[in-house]
Amino acid sequence: MMKFSLLFLLAWSSVFLGSTGSLHRIGKSDVGLKSLEELVLIRKSLAAQALKLRGLEINLHRVLSKVVFLSDADVHAPGRYSSKEVPLAELSDRLNLLLERLNQEERISTKLLELKEWSIKVCQEPSLNQTSLKELTDDKDEPKVDFYQPAKSDCHELDEGVRVDGVYRFLVPERNEVQRDLHERYCAFATDGPAWTVIQSRGGSFDPPENFNRSWDEYRAGFGNLSRDFWFGNEFAHKILYRDDHELRVELQEAGEPLDWAEYPLFWLDSESYNYQLSVAGEFRGSLPDALEQHNRMDFSTYDRRRSHAKSADSCAEDYGGGWWFDRCTQCNLNGEHGVHQRASPAIIWMNWRSGTDKPKSSRMMIRPVNPTPGDNSDGD
Numbered sequence: 333m334m335k336f337s338l339l340f341l342l343a344w345s346s347v348f349l350g351s352t353g354s355l356h357r358i359g360k361s362d363v364g365l366k367s368l369e370e371l372v373l374i375r376k377s378l379a380a381q382a383l384k385l386r387g388l389e390i391n392l393h394r395v396l397s398k399v400v401f402l403s404d405a406d407v408h409a410p411g412r413y414s415s416k417e418v419p420l421a422e423l424s425d426r427l428n429l430l431l432e433r434l435n436q437e438e439r440i441s442t443k444l445l446e447l448k449e450w451s452i453k454v455c456q457e458p459s460l461n462q463t464s465l466k467e468l469t470d471d472k473d474e475p476k477v478d479f480y481q482p483a484k485s486d487c488h489e490l491d492e493g494v495r496v497d498g499v500y501r502f503l504v505p506e507r508n509e510v511q512r513d514l515h516e517r518y519c520a521f522a523t524d525g526p527a528w529t530v531i532q533s534r535g536g537s538f539d540p541p542e543n544f545n546r547s548w549d550e551y552r553a554g555f556g557n558l559s560r561d562f563w564f565g566n567e568f569a570h571k572i573l574y575r576d577d578h579e580l581r582v583e584l585q586e587a588g589e590p591l592d593w594a595e596y597p598l599f600w601l602d603s604e605s606y607n608y609q610l611s612v613a614g615e616f617r618g619s620l621p622d623a624l625e626q627h628n629r630m631d632f633s634t635y636d637r638r639r640s641h642a643k644s645a646d647s648c649a650e651d652y653g654g655g656w657w658f659d660r661c662t663q664c665n666l667n668g669e670h671g672v673h674q675r676a677s678p679a680i681i682w683m684n685w686r687s688g689t690d691k692p693k694s695s696r697m698m699i700r701p702v703n704p705t706p707g708d709n710s711d712g713d
Contacts, residue, residue: 477494477496477498479498479499479500479501480500480501481500481501481502482501482503482504484502484503485503485515486502486517486572486701486704487500487517487519487520487526487527487529487700488526488527488528488529488700488701488704489526489704490519490526492521492525492527495521495527496521497518497519497520497521498519499516499517499518499519499558499559500516500517500518500519501513501515501516502515503515508553508554508565508567508568509553510553510554512553512554512565512568514568514571516558517529517530517558517564518530518533518558518559520698522581522583522696522698525700526704527700528581528698528699529564529572529698529699530564530696530697530698531563531564531569531697531698531699532564532666532667532695532696533556533560533561533562533697534561534666534667534679534680534694534696535561535585535680535692535693535694535695536560536694537692538560538561541561542555542557542560542562543669544561544563544654544655544667544668544669544679545635545653545654545669546563546634546655547635547636547637548634548637551563551565551566551634551655552565552567552604552608553565553567554566563655563667566601566604566608566632567604569601569699570602570603570604570608572699573599573600573699574603576701576702576703576704577598577701577702577703578598578599578600578699578700578701578702579595579596579597579598579614579699579700579701579702580595580596580599580612580697580698581593581594581697581698581699581700582594582618582624582666582682582695582696582697583695584666584680584682584693584694584695585694585695586686586689586691586692586693587691587692588691589686589691592618592619592620592685593618593620594616594617594618594620594621594622594624595616595618596612596613596614596616596624597613597615598611598613598614598702599611599612599699600612606631607631607632607633608631608632609629609630609631609632609657610627610628610629610630610632610657611628611629612624612625612628620685621682621685623663623664623682623683623685626659626663627656627657627658627659627662627663627664630658631657632655632656632657633648633655633657633658634654634655635650635653648661648662652665652668652669652681653667653668653669653679654666654667654668654669655667662681663682663683664681664683665680665681666681666682666695666697668680668681679693680694680695
């Protein structure tokens with residue numbers, strides 16, 4: 333009985349899987365000015381409806397694939413899936429639900445098509461050309477951005493003519509032990525020239541705030557949401573920095589105040605074997621003081637792996653919270669603990685920068701190749 337029901341559902345669903353093509357049969361007709369706006373709205377509604385139907389079709393295909401797999405397994409390996417009747421029944425219910433939704437959406441699409449035909453009939457001026465219709469339907473003010481860039485390897489290769497910040501995916505996924513992807517990056521056109529790769533972002537008004545008081549392994553692998561607050565990951569940063577010389581840009585801002593910044597012409601991060609030791613070089617520039625100079629050649633530390641050089645700084649990661657390149661505690665620390673775990677020290681510290689206020693602060697660290705090697709995708713040790 334179950335097999336008969338499944339065969340019936342497969343046959344019934346095929347009716348709907350080929351039905352949404354009717355949405356694409358809207359011809360180009362000359363319409364009058366009075367119905368032009370209505371027609372544009374109807375076309376947009378039809379386009380949205382087509383996307384919704386396509387999503388239902390994809391879900392239906394997935395469920396059908398599971399049904400076929402379980403049915404085939406029952407024929408060729410009886411007894412292998414002893415509790416299969418339960419998932420088959422659940423899948424059957426899901427199929428019925430999806431088919432019912434497809435039926436409803438198809439009826440809505442039919443009504444929209446009827447409305448479109450009515451709009452054309454009531455036109456008073458039939459001489460409007462297609463160019464006018466196209467001008468109204470095109471979104472000229474919004475650049476079209478493809479955030480999937482498999483032919484590129486890094487943020488600096490993005491089209492500078494578009495200049496849209498966001499999370500981009502490059503090449504093919506290369507995931508670490510916590511399933512974060514090396515080639516998924518937040519790209520920011522923070523200055524003139526190519527985009528920067530953001531490796532730290534913090535201070536958004538998110539509830540709850542991202543916890544930066546993390547372990548060595550978490551800082552190694554990365555944490556947070558690339559669209560919100562995050563640490564890109566020490567291992568990922570090392571792999572990128574190993575390939576070419578990179579510059580570092582730090583941005584700090586207090587609520588209601590102008591953006592302050594610092595740039596280091598050369599920035600390196602050593603491997604985990606050397607505790608992700610930080611190095612900066614070159615002529616410092618920026619509106620911020622040079623707070624990283626004291627941290628130069630310092631090892632990275634977290635509360636569970638202390639690597640401060642000075643004996644008196646053994647507990648810096650615990651006292652200040654977060655992971656950082658501590659030395660005699662710190663002249664700067666953008667990853668201090670805050671929120672529900674507020675420590676005595678501020679969450680974002682930079683030498684002589686707005687230390688006497690309690691206004692919300694935000695920070696970003698970003699890197700960009702100095703002389704990039706196109707398409708270089710080799711890994712560092």
